[in-house]
Amino acid sequence: MKKIVYALSFVGLVLPGLVAAEVHPLQQLVNQLKTFSADFVQEREEEYFFRIERSTGTFDLMRPGMMRWDYQSPEQQHILVDGIRLWVHDVELNQVSVRPVAEIQNDIPLAWLLFEEPIEQAYRIVSAGNRAGLTWYNLRPRGNTFFQSIEIGIKDGVMQQVWMYQSADNVTKVRFENIQVNQPISPQAFRFSVPNNADLFGEM
Known part of the structure; x- marks a missing residue:
């Protein structure tokens, strides 16, 4: 029986038309990723005030389906995906909103990284060249999302930067x-546990 299995495996490798398609380098990176933790610096140019809005915090991800994005400054805010729901906690306002991930998955900018579906199922991957020592890829949504495209900068097989374009003049x-x-x-x-006395919007 083992010989039959081995023989079938070999035939599957060599028969024309059965050779697996080449996996895109960005998909390879995602396939190999189990967890990712980092500090982050987020910048967005405020078009009407001609200044840079800057935030810092920490980011943790566990594939598939779990993510924690904690803003520490200038204001505390926690965004958490627990595999089923997306939670947003505004600490200063003591407000929590919750929604099923299934309703908003396409609008999560890191959905391509967070979930198991192949990237090219929801995005077209376009090589964006090299700059600042990074290799860049542009993701263009196949469906409607609140952002126009996403760029990912990679170095030595590790994600270093993510740029999110809501328009040409609105880039995070x-x-x-x-x-x-x-x-x-x-x-x-x-x-996520809802803090005492917090206003809750949405159903748990």
């Missing part, structure tokens, strides 16, 4: 620092 740029890839993260990091 995220730079990652102190990156750790495929290091253990406790699943408890992606559990």
Whole structure:
């Protein structure tokens, strides 16, 4: 029986038309990623005020389906995906909103990284050349989303930057620092508890 299995495996490798299609380098990066943790610096140019809005915080991801994006300054805000729901906690206002991920998955800018569906199922991947020592890829949504495109900058097989374009003049740029890839993260990091006395919008 083992010989039959081995023979069938070999035939599957060599018969014309059965050779697996080449996997895009960006898809390879995602396939190999289990966890990702980093500090981040986020910048967005405020078009009407001619200034840069700058935020910092930490980011943790565990594939598939769990993400934590914690803004620490200038204001605290927590965005968490627990695999089923997306939670947003505004600390200053003591407000929490929650929505099923299935309703908004296409509008999550890192959905291409977070979930198991092939990237090219929802995006066209376009090579965007090299700049600032990084290799860039542009993701163009196949469906309607609130952003026009996303650019990912990679170095040595690790995601270093993500730029999110809502328009040509409205770009949010995220730079990652102190990156750790495929290091253990406790699943408890992606559990959210509604704070006492917080206003809750949405159904749990």
